[in-house]
Amino acid sequence: MLKRIRSKNFTNWLGGYGKSLVRRTLSRPPRHRHLLFGICDHYEPLWGKETDFEQGLARVQAWQHGYPKMAEPYRDADGMKPRHSFFFPGEQYAPEYLEPLADLARAGYGEVELHLHHDGDTDESLRADLANFLEKIASHGHLSRNAEGGYQYAFIHGNWCLANARADGRWCGVDNEMQLLFETGCYADYTFPSPEESQPGQVNSIYWPTGDQSRRRAYEGGTRARVGTREHDRLLMITGPLALTKRPGQNRVRIESSAIDAGDPTSPERLRSWVAQNIHVAGRPEWVFAKIHTHGAPEGNAEVLLGAQGRELHETLANEYNDGDRWTLHYVTAREMYNIALAAMDGKTGSPGQYRDYEVSRPPVCE
Numbered sequence: 127m128l129k130r131i132r133s134k135n136f137t138n139w140l141g142g143y144g145k146s147l148v149r150r151t152l153s154r155p156p157r158h159r160h161l162l163f164g165i166c167d168h169y170e171p172l173w174g175k176e177t178d179f180e181q182g183l184a185r186v187q188a189w190q191h192g193y194p195k196m197a198e199p200y201r202d203a204d205g206m207k208p209r210h211s212f213f214f215p216g217e218q219y220a221p222e223y224l225e226p227l228a229d230l231a232r233a234g235y236g237e238v239e240l241h242l243h244h245d246g247d248t249d250e251s252l253r254a255d256l257a258n259f260l261e262k263i264a265s266h267g268h269l270s271r272n273a274e275g276g277y278q279y280a281f282i283h284g285n286w287c288l289a290n291a292r293a294d295g296r297w298c299g300v301d302n303e304m305q306l307l308f309e310t311g312c313y314a315d316y317t318f319p320s321p322e323e324s325q326p327g328q329v330n331s332i333y334w335p336t337g338d339q340s341r342r343r344a345y346e347g348g349t350r351a352r353v354g355t356r357e358h359d360r361l362l363m364i365t366g367p368l369a370l371t372k373r374p375g376q377n378r379v380r381i382e383s384s385a386i387d388a389g390d391p392t393s394p395e396r397l398r399s400w401v402a403q404n405i406h407v408a409g410r411p412e413w414v415f416a417k418i419h420t421h422g423a424p425e426g427n428a429e430v431l432l433g434a435q436g437r438e439l440h441e442t443l444a445n446e447y448n449d450g451d452r453w454t455l456h457y458v459t460a461r462e463m464y465n466i467a468l469a470a471m472d473g474k475t476g477s478p479g480q481y482r483d484y485e486v487s488r489p490p491v492c493e
Contacts, residue, residue, distance in 0.1 A: 138325045139368065146330040150404050156412040160478050161401060161447045162466060164458040165386070165431075166316045166366075167422040168241055168282055169212040171223050174424065183222055185423045190226035192432040193235055200440040202455045203448055204479040208440060210236035210422075211460040213282040213316070214268075215243055216259025224266040231268065231491045237459040238268035238489075240312075243284025247299040249306060256310050267491025270461060277311040278486050280460040281361075282419075288317050290342045291324035302340035308361050313486060314464045315345065315361050316417060319368040319383045329368045330403045332415065332467055335360060353409030356471045364463060366417040367403040384418045388426035392439040394446075401447070407470035413478050415463060461486050 171182035197208040212227050227238050240259065244252065260277045263269055270278040287297035289304050300306065304315070319325060326346045333348035334357040345363055366384040373380060373395075382399050386392055405415045422431050430436065448455035454477070458466065462482040469481035 135321070135323050135325050138323065139319075139327055139329050142327040142329040142331075143368065143370070146403065150402075153404065153411060155404070158452060158454070159412045159414050160454045160456060161443075162413060162415045162456050162458050162463060162478060163418075163443060163447075164209060164211060164416070164460060164463050165418045165420060165422075166211045166239075166282065166460055167213060167420050168215075168284070169227075169423050170215050170218060170241070170421060171220075171423050172215075172218045173421060179220065182218070182220070182423075185425065185428065186223050186226050188425075188428055188432070189422070190229060192428070193230060194233065196432045196436050197235060197440070200444060202457045202479075203450070203477075204456060206457050206479075207234050209234075209457040209459045209462070211280070211316075212236060212238045213241035213280070213460075214238050214263060215241045215284060216255065216263065217243060219259060219262045221266070224263060224268065228266045228268065228491050231489070234492075237461055237492065238263060238266075239280040239282070239316075239460055240269075241282045241284060243297070245297050245299065249300055249302060252300050252303065253306060253310065256306070260310070268489050270486045270489050272311070279312055280314050280316055280464065281307055281312045282315070283317045286317060286320035286322040286324045288315060288324060289344050291322075293323065301342040302344075304335065304344045304361055305339040308339070308359070312361060314364050314460070316364055316366075316419075316460055318345075318363070318365045321383060321385075325368075328363070329365060330405050331363075331365055332405060332407055333363050333365075335363055351407045351467060351471055353407060353471060353473055356468065362464060362467065364415070364417055364460075364467065365405070366419055367400040367405065369399055369403055371399045384416075386418060386420040386422075386427070386430060388424075388430055391430045391435045393435075394438070394442045397439065397442050398446075407467055410470040410475075413466065413470055415467070417460075417463065458482065461488075 285297040290298040332351040335345045335348040369382040371382040400416045447453040465484035466478045469484045
């Protein structure tokens with residue numbers, strides 16, 4: 127039992143989870159709230175040791191055709207279709223994979239951001255790889271631009287190993303990764319929650335990491351984002367729901383890490399648990415963020431997201447979180463989630479849907 131507890135890395139996050147429970151217990155939810163719902167996909171067409179280019183292409187095409195078919199009937203309060211954030215692994219780049227995703231982005235179904243698996247890197251080698259992958263992905267119209275034309279992007283670390291998080295040094299190698307990401311145009315990280323030892327103690331939170339951003343695991347602790355304050359020299363951490371829950375009809379406690387896959391598909395009960403974590407910018411409790419993650423490219427996971435269970439998810443969102451009385455629903459991409467969080471910090475009020483492009487503009491493919 128002790129070995130199993132250690133394998134789940136409970137000691138990393140139970141304290142932070144307890145604090146989030148206290149916050150929830152002491153808070154009094156506003157009568158009307160807005161749900162900002164976004165799926166951040168570790169989208170890996172070549173996932174699996176035996177996967178070749180053709181299978182990867184078939185996976186991308188399954189999404190190119192299957193996602194509009196599943197998502198088209200649904201709209202949020204702003205008239206937006208379900209929005210999917212494809213965090214594409216730079217090391218798996220192929221034009222044939224990025225163009226179908228550009229078709230989806232142009233049609234309003236989502237946006238593409240950067241995902242990266244790497245190991246044994248240095249500052250110099252990682253900086254060169256980031257520049258290379260950003261340029262390649264952006265060549266298809268993906269990724270936002272700043273006023274000077276530089277890339278602006280959201281990030282998920284492959285193998286959950288942001289800022290050289292593992293004790294054995296695997297799957298990264300660069301202590302100052304968060305500083306390097308910021309210098310190359312990254313505005314927010316969406317890696318967590320993680321099932322690995324990299325999981326920080328800060329959970330169910332949107333926060334600014336504190337301290338020296340060049341240090342290993344610089345994300346470990348931070349200050350909650352709140353109305354009236356902003357940082358300008360570091361990444362914003364936007365985490366998804368993490369909780370201890372029970373499956374319907376069972377007494378055994380499980381870890382709810384907000385991951386959708388074939389072994390743990392969506393359900394109305396899971397959706398309610400995600401929302402219940404009440405992730406928001408302090409001082410703006412009426413805007414609730416639910417950042418969910420998945421590895422959507424493999425066939426089994428794609429079936430869950432694009433089939434009947436995907437439709438059930440959106441039916442539940444429509445029925446329970448878009449009645450215009452207690453809840454208003456907004457489908458958001460990772461970029462839009464970041465923009466809305468900044469708007470909250472700047473004291474903006476009303477419908478968060480009006481702040482989708484608040485600071486980081488839409489990528490060219492979406493213009």
